[in-house]
Amino acid sequence: MKFISPRELRELGVLGMNSRNVNYIARRNPRRLFPLVDDKLKTKRLAQEHGMNVPELYGVIEIQHEIQDLEQLLEGRERFVIKPAQGSGGKGILVVSERNGHEFTKSSGAVLNLRDVKRHTSNILSGLYSLGGRPDVAMIEDMIVFDPILSHYSYEGVPDIRVIVYRGFPVMAMIRCATHASDGKANLHQGAIGVGLDIETGHSVCAVQNNAKVTRHPDTGYGFEDLKLPHWEQLLLLACGCYEMTGLGYFGADIVLDKHRGPMILELNARPGLAIQIANQSGLAKRLKAIDRLKSIILPVEERVSLAQQLFGRQPSMF
Amino acid sequence: MSSRIQIFVVAGILIAIGLGLTLYKRFELGFPLLPGERQDVWTLESKVTVKPTGGPIDISMALPEPRAGWVLLDENFASSGFGFSIAEGADGSRQARWTRQTLDRPATLYYKLQTYRSDEFGLGASPVPDIKLPELTDDRRAAMNRVVANLRERSSGPISFTALLLEQLVDEKMDQDTAFLFAGHESGHLGVIMDVLAYAGIPAQRVKGVFLEEGRRRQQISTLVEVFDDGRWHLFNPLNAQMGLPDNFFVWERGERFILDVIGGNSSQLEFALVKNTLPVKTLLSMEQEVGGKLMLDFSIYSLPVEQQGMFKGLLLIPVGALVVVLLRVLVGIRTSGTFMPILIALGFIQTTLLAGLIIFLMVVGAGLWIRSYLSHLNLLLVARITAVVIMVILLMAALSIVSYKLGFNQALTVTYLPTIILSWTIERMSILWEEDGPHEVLIQGGGSLLAAILAYLLMTVELIEHLTFNFPELMISLLGVVLLLGKYTGYRLSELYRFRYLRKDWQ
Numbered sequence: 001m002k003f004i005s006p007r008e009l010r011e012l013g014v015l016g017m018n019s020r021n022v023n024y025i026a027r028r029n030p031r032r033l034f035p036l037v038d039d040k041l042k043t044k045r046l047a048q049e050h051g052m053n054v055p056e057l058y059g060v061i062e063i064q065h066e067i068q069d070l071e072q073l074l075e076g077r078e079r080f081v082i083k084p085a086q087g088s089g090g091k092g093i094l095v096v097s098e099r100n101g102h103e104f105t106k107s108s109g110a111v112l113n114l115r116d117v118k119r120h121t122s123n124i125l126s127g128l129y130s131l132g133g134r135p136d137v138a139m140i141e142d143m144i145v146f147d148p149i150l151s152h153y154s155y156e157g158v159p160d161i162r163v164i165v166y167r168g169f170p171v172m173a174m175i176r177c178a179t180h181a182s183d184g185k186a187n188l189h190q191g192a193i194g195v196g197l198d199i200e201t202g203h204s205v206c207a208v209q210n211n212a213k214v215t216r217h218p219d220t221g222y223g224f225e226d227l228k229l230p231h232w233e234q235l236l237l238l239a240c241g242c243y244e245m246t247g248l249g250y251f252g253a254d255i256v257l258d259k260h261r262g263p264m265i266l267e268l269n270a271r272p273g274l275a276i277q278i279a280n281q282s283g284l285a286k287r288l289k290a291i292d293r294l295k296s297i298i299l300p301v302e303e304r305v306s307l308a309q310q311l312f313g314r315q316p317s318m319f
Numbered sequence: 320m321s322s323r324i325q326i327f328v329v330a331g332i333l334i335a336i337g338l339g340l341t342l343y344k345r346f347e348l349g350f351p352l353l354p355g356e357r358q359d360v361w362t363l364e365s366k367v368t369v370k371p372t373g374g375p376i377d378i379s380m381a382l383p384e385p386r387a388g389w390v391l392l393d394e395n396f397a398s399s400g401f402g403f404s405i406a407e408g409a410d411g412s413r414q415a416r417w418t419r420q421t422l423d424r425p426a427t428l429y430y431k432l433q434t435y436r437s438d439e440f441g442l443g444a445s446p447v448p449d450i451k452l453p454e455l456t457d458d459r460r461a462a463m464n465r466v467v468a469n470l471r472e473r474s475s476g477p478i479s480f481t482a483l484l485l486e487q488l489v490d491e492k493m494d495q496d497t498a499f500l501f502a503g504h505e506s507g508h509l510g511v512i513m514d515v516l517a518y519a520g521i522p523a524q525r526v527k528g529v530f531l532e533e534g535r536r537r538q539q540i541s542t543l544v545e546v547f548d549d550g551r552w553h554l555f556n557p558l559n560a561q562m563g564l565p566d567n568f569f570v571w572e573r574g575e576r577f578i579l580d581v582i583g584g585n586s587s588q589l590e591f592a593l594v595k596n597t598l599p600v601k602t603l604l605s606m607e608q609e610v611g612g613k614l615m616l617d618f619s620i621y622s623l624p625v626e627q628q629g630m631f632k633g634l635l636l637i638p639v640g641a642l643v644v645v646l647l648r649v650l651v652g653i654r655t656s657g658t659f660m661p662i663l664i665a666l667g668f669i670q671t672t673l674l675a676g677l678i679i680f681l682m683v684v685g686a687g688l689w690i691r692s693y694l695s696h697l698n699l700l701l702v703a704r705i706t707a708v709v710i711m712v713i714l715l716m717a718a719l720s721i722v723s724y725k726l727g728f729n730q731a732l733t734v735t736y737l738p739t740i741i742l743s744w745t746i747e748r749m750s751i752l753w754e755e756d757g758p759h760e761v762l763i764q765g766g767g768s769l770l771a772a773i774l775a776y777l778l779m780t781v782e783l784i785e786h787l788t789f790n791f792p793e794l795m796i797s798l799l800g801v802v803l804l805l806g807k808y809t810g811y812r813l814s815e816l817y818r819f820r821y822l823r824k825d826w827q
Contacts, residue, residue: 002817002820003816003817003820004816004819004820004822004823005816006810006811006816008822008823008824009811009815009816009819009822012822014811014815014819014822016809016810016811016812016815017652017812017815018649018808018809018810018811018812019809019810022806022807022808022809023809091755126700190756208821211818211820211821212821213821277819277822278818278819278821278822281822283822
């Protein structure tokens with residue numbers, strides 16, 4: 001049978017769902033802080049207050065009546081993204097990459113007119129894309145032009161980098177690459193590829209699709225072995241800075257690399273998933289325990305990052 | 320104290336309390352832990368409601384006697400503000416009597432008894448009443464004569480005469496004369512039946528009692544007809560023309576006396592609430608010895624009013640189902656749609672039986688999903704959409720019941736026991752899941768929910784579990800302790816042993 005024994009899992013220091021919920025989320029994340037990260041608009045405003053790098057917010061549409069101002073709001077914007085503040089799993093995100101007067105070209109190539117864009121915005125407000133159909137607000141922000149180095153590794157979608165931050169330390173990281181099978185979405189359970197990243201260098205450690213190891217991207221054909229993220233220090237500093245910003249003790253920071261503006265925070269997740277352990281072929285629990293063993297915790301961000309790099313860096317590559 | 324130690328201490332105390340109380344009941348009060356040989360014990364709660372007309376009020380009710388093998392275990396009366404006495408007649412019959420000088424608003428009086436059938440024999444002898452010919456108008460008398468003559472011609476004696484008469488009524492294939500006799504008669508069919516029997520010279524009397532049906536709240540008195548022939552009484556059920564005493568008929572009163580007699584009130588009503596408990600014979604024997612002194616029952620659910628007992632029977636099973644869900648989610652890692660939806664489905668299954676319940680569930684949810692997929696094109700607001708699904712589910716259930724009834728499957732009639740609102744939410748959730756995560760996820764979560772429901776059902780229908788939850792509700796305190804412990808379980812789930820299988824060393 002294809003099972004792993006609990007003993008072996010414990011030896012590997014793999015974190016299970018029950019332990020994550022009881023020992024880390026319930027203990028480190030006060031409930032009152034959840035709304036800060038569940039609503040992307042709140043996260044963005046908070047990040048702006050703290051001077052964090054985020055995609056520029058062009059405007060917010062909160063009630064149906066404001067949709068008529070959309071045209072004015074989009075005046076002179078060649079590229080933009082309209083998305084629901086409380087959407088999940090990448091639903092309801094409209095990416096306009098080109099514009100010709102009142103003709104908007106989506107990243108997939110389809111052309112929309114202003115009425116289509118307004119209707120999409122209206123659907124967002126009525127809760128079509130939010131969890132459980134709750135009324136939502138639409139955010140309009142700058143489109144990310146992702147770093148060309150990453151374009152080899154993603155198909156029809158923006159690759160994002162997930163960093164698990166525990167008590168302000170970066171403990172594990174991966175990059176999620178959309179595939180044809182995942183329909184351009186960067187969700188691992190939908191068939192996207194997760195590539196584990198070395199905390200010290202940002203170099204790839206291992207790549208998995210649907211829990212099984214892969215060596216190259218099935219759609220672009222590029223091998224993951226050579227993947228090394230640029231701006232790695234800066235990226236970790238950004239992710240760990242969110243600890244002071246939100247007060248959450250255990251969260252996942254989703255970061256994108258913009259060609260011009262470098263690493264930017266896309267969103268935060270107070271209940272990050274466990275698949276990152278498979279992408280890294282390494283257990284989270286042993287790293288979390290290593291942090292808990294440290295005597296003094298509150299260091300400046302720079303020291304926290306370099307300490308974590310010493311603790312968790314230099315993973316053996318699995319390729 | 321850290322929260323971990325606190326949990327262990329609290330859980331330990333809870334488990335100890337539950338087990339301690341259980342052991343106390345077992346050894347001090349003699350409740351058997353195992354179901355053993357069992358007997359159905361019925362609790363009948365009769366409720367008399369009376370509207371006063373002013374002036375003194377006097378209510379008397381004939382009390383049942385042990386007949387046909389039924390044993391009366393325990394009786395209680397509740398009637399605040401009334402004078403109460405039990406009068407015993409010369410023939411051993413008993414009458415409860417409530418009196419009061421004035422009464423200004425409707426009052427309700429209760430009489431509760433517990434009974435079981437220790438032996439199955441018939442009603443036995445009873446004095447044969449004189450035949451009193453009813454007074455009839457000329458046209459009715461003529462019709463009556465023809466009906467009697469016709470039935471006499473076709474029958475061989477009083478028994479077949481009665482059987483033929485009742486069959487005509489049940490099948491509703493009456494000739495003109497019979498139809499005329501029975502049409503619009505004030506005292507109802509039964510009065511006419513008695514009249515016909517009297518005209519035919521057959522000694523007959525009414526037998527009043529209650530059909531014992533589990534969980535009924537407002538059961539009425541039913542009347543059977545008894546005819547005398549060949550030195551013995553023969554019983555007929557006028558509703559289906561069957562001969563003999565039905566197994567679930569509790570005889571209350573035999574003869575022409577009224578059960579309820581009210582002076583100074585009107586619109587009086589007599590209704591029965593019924594609950595069946597399956598009790599071990601051992602318990603029954605000790606209960607019989609202690610009729611009157613109910614010390615032993617004071618610590619159990621049995622001391623509650625009957626309606627609440629019935630409710631608790633179901634309620635007490637819920638923690639068992641919930642435990643199944645907790646175990647499946649925390650230890651196994653099965654995903655279910657809606658945390659406790661499986662328990663409610665399982666409770667539905669208990670009423671419908673497993674196979675029928677499963678088929679109905681799959682049909683309603685399947686059809687519901689299909690229609691719901693159309694609704695999602697219409698972009699409705701959430702509450703309106705769910706309401707639409709609720710209405711659809713009810714229509715589907717009605718359609719399913721009617722179609723299957725016409726086809727002869729009575730099982731599908733129990734569809735109403737499946738919780739409508741839960742079914743609607745299930746459809747709504749599954750539908751959203753389908754759109755957002757695809758049919759694969761629907762299969763996983765739907766299958767997980769059904770698996771949990773089936774396991775919960777299987778556990779909840781185990782005789783021992785039913786016995787323990789109802790007779791030892793304090794075990795729930797122990798269960799609470801176990802659940803608290805499970806809430807602190809931080810080990811791996813069974814599903815994670817599969818999910819992380821590729822981390823195995825020998826695989827690399």
